[in-house]
Amino acid sequence: MKGATIMAVGRDFAIRRLHSLLGVIPVGLFLVQHLVVNHFATGGAESFNKAAHFMESLPFRLVLETFVIYLPLLFHAVYGLYIAFQAKNNTTRYGYFRNWMFTLQRVSGVITLIFVAWHVWETRVQAAFGADVNFSMMEDILSNPFMVAFYLIGVLSTVFHFANGLWSFFVSWGLTVSPRSQRISTYVTLGVFIALSIVSVRTIFAFIQ
Amino acid sequence: MKFKITRQDNPDTPSYVEEFEIPHRPNMNVISALMEIRRNPVNSKGEATTPVSWEMNCLEEVCGACSMIINGKPRQSCTALVDKLEQPITLEPMKTFPVVRDLSIDRSRMFDALKKVKAWIPIDGTYDLGPGPRMPETKRQWAYELSKCMTCGVCLEACPNVNSKSEFIGPAPLSQVRLFNAHPTGEMNKAERLNAIMDDGGLANCGNSQNCVQSCPKGIPLTTSIAALNRDTTFQSFKNFFGSDR
Numbered sequence: 334m335k336g337a338t339i340m341a342v343g344r345d346f347a348i349r350r351l352h353s354l355l356g357v358i359p360v361g362l363f364l365v366q367h368l369v370v371n372h373f374a375t376g377g378a379e380s381f382n383k384a385a386h387f388m389e390s391l392p393f394r395l396v397l398e399t400f401v402i403y404l405p406l407l408f409h410a411v412y413g414l415y416i417a418f419q420a421k422n423n424t425t426r427y428g429y430f431r432n433w434m435f436t437l438q439r440v441s442g443v444i445t446l447i448f449v450a451w452h453v454w455e456t457r458v459q460a461a462f463g464a465d466v467n468f469s470m471m472e473d474i475l476s477n478p479f480m481v482a483f484y485l486i487g488v489l490s491t492v493f494h495f496a497n498g499l500w501s502f503f504v505s506w507g508l509t510v511s512p513r514s515q516r517i518s519t520y521v522t523l524g525v526f527i528a529l530s531i532v533s534v535r536t537i538f539a540f541i542q
Numbered sequence: 543m544k545f546k547i548t549r550q551d552n553p554d555t556p557s558y559v560e561e562f563e564i565p566h567r568p569n570m571n572v573i574s575a576l577m578e579i580r581r582n583p584v585n586s587k588g589e590a591t592t593p594v595s596w597e598m599n600c601l602e603e604v605c606g607a608c609s610m611i612i613n614g615k616p617r618q619s620c621t622a623l624v625d626k627l628e629q630p631i632t633l634e635p636m637k638t639f640p641v642v643r644d645l646s647i648d649r650s651r652m653f654d655a656l657k658k659v660k661a662w663i664p665i666d667g668t669y670d671l672g673p674g675p676r677m678p679e680t681k682r683q684w685a686y687e688l689s690k691c692m693t694c695g696v697c698l699e700a701c702p703n704v705n706s707k708s709e710f711i712g713p714a715p716l717s718q719v720r721l722f723n724a725h726p727t728g729e730m731n732k733a734e735r736l737n738a739i740m741d742d743g744g745l746a747n748c749g750n751s752q753n754c755v756q757s758c759p760k761g762i763p764l765t766t767s768i769a770a771l772n773r774d775t776t777f778q779s780f781k782n783f784f785g786s787d788r
């Protein structure tokens with residue numbers, strides 16, 4: 334039996350599963366943590382700066398950032414682009430709810446990539462050049478109405494991508510199998526989308542006086 | 543009645559649309575309309591043309607051969623009643639597959655996929671193996687639904703991830719793996735089939751658009767099969783990696 338079970342299994346399966354896993358652990362978890370910590374902005378500049386500086390002062394910061402954020406996100410994004418442009422979206426012919434979610438997952442992935450790239454450049458890369466990432470930096474960025482729109486679209490797209498990705502993550506690993514469990518999962522992940530949207534929109538407006 | 547038919551003379555010549563007008567008869571389906579055109583191949587401009595090519599076999603929606611895109615949706619032309627369709631009726635080949643001529647397509651890739659995933663139960667041997675184990679009735683009921691697949695290709699046509707840029711074998715052969723793995727004798731080769739769909743172009747290429755389950759004319763719960771196989775392959779991948787005596 335052993336000889337029969339060990340067969341040449343291609344690389345696709347492992348890479349897809351890795352892509353799926355990394356979307357939730359660690360990238361998705363980091364996203365939730367990031368949005369929640371930033372929500373301290375609603376308590377004013379001082380409370381935000383305290384939370385941000387606590388995150389900055391974590392030990393092994395660069396190692397943590399590299400292995401929890403940069404590498405997993407880079408892999409997920411690069412392979413995600415490959416997946417996204419492989420699909421032949423067909424919502425005009427098949428306008429079903431899940432097919433729309435399929436297309437939006439790909440569109441939001443691309444928007445998220447553009448947003449995150451800009452956001453990292455504007456904050457973390459500037460910090461490496463010596464800038465101080467704090468409340469007034471964000472206040473400055475968001476004093477421009479164009480940037481407010483950019484941040485709203487970018488953050489909501491990211492939150493959608495994560496919440497809907499959570500739904501398909503549960504399918505990809507075989508956690509939600511029956512139609513009923515998948516329907517319940519739709520409502521639960523919709524709840525995640527709404528909750529994280531409220532958290533992030535409140536944060537953005539906290540920087541606007 | 544008006545028909546707009548996408549035609550193609552050769553596998554590698556460009557396609558074009560030709561319009562036809564034919565007299566209405568009660569209870570006509572798309573196939574009898576195509577037969578009417580074949581009887582008198584004259585297009586709506588009054589020009590003589592070649593008869594339209596298409597495939598058919600059972601005429602009762604069990605063989606899948608007559609599948610084509612009718613008014614924008616892939617389905618079987620033998621059960622497409624003309625009176626229930628909006629005019630003009632558009633007919634197109636399912637271009638996910640290579641077009642042979644007009645509405646005839648080559649569905650070989652589906653049969654190749656069934657071979658790849660070993661969609662059968664090996665019982666041949668040098669001696670009589672005797673009767674196999676019995677199947678619980680509850681399981682038989684849902685397995686029967688999966689066995690209704692007629693390899694028509696509608697689910698592949700509807701899937702956004704089955705296209706020329708991807709190797710994805712599509713929903714139908716995946717669901718067949720679940721069918722044969724559910725069989726008490728077939729289950730003995732479960733790992734082989736699971737490993738076959740864990741290969742490149744297999745199960746992991748599914749992106750959950752769920753168009754397949756919406757489109758299957760046999761109402762096969764394709765997405766339930768896919769999710770169940772996702773679970774099975776999760777365990778199989780652990781067994782492959784860590785080793786297992788089961």
Ligand code: HEM
Nearest residue numbers: 353356361410413414417442443446498499501502505749
């Ligand atoms: C904040 C960053 C991101 C998070 C938290 C995230 C999260 C997720 C999650 C949880 C999934 C579901 C995995 C599954 O279906 O099993 C997913 C899927 C996907 N992601 Fe991301 N993602 C992020 C960024 C990106 C980026 C930048 C792209 C680039 C285009 C991208 C493209 C995709 C694609 C195409 C899928 C669908 C995969 C499939 O259907 O197999 N994602 N993402």
Ligand code: SF4
Nearest residue numbers: 691692694695697758
């Ligand atoms: S699963 Fe349904 S749509 Fe797909 S080939 Fe079989 S019968 Fe046709």
Ligand code: FES
Nearest residue numbers: 599601603606620
């Ligand atoms: S001719 Fe067999 S399904 Fe239509």
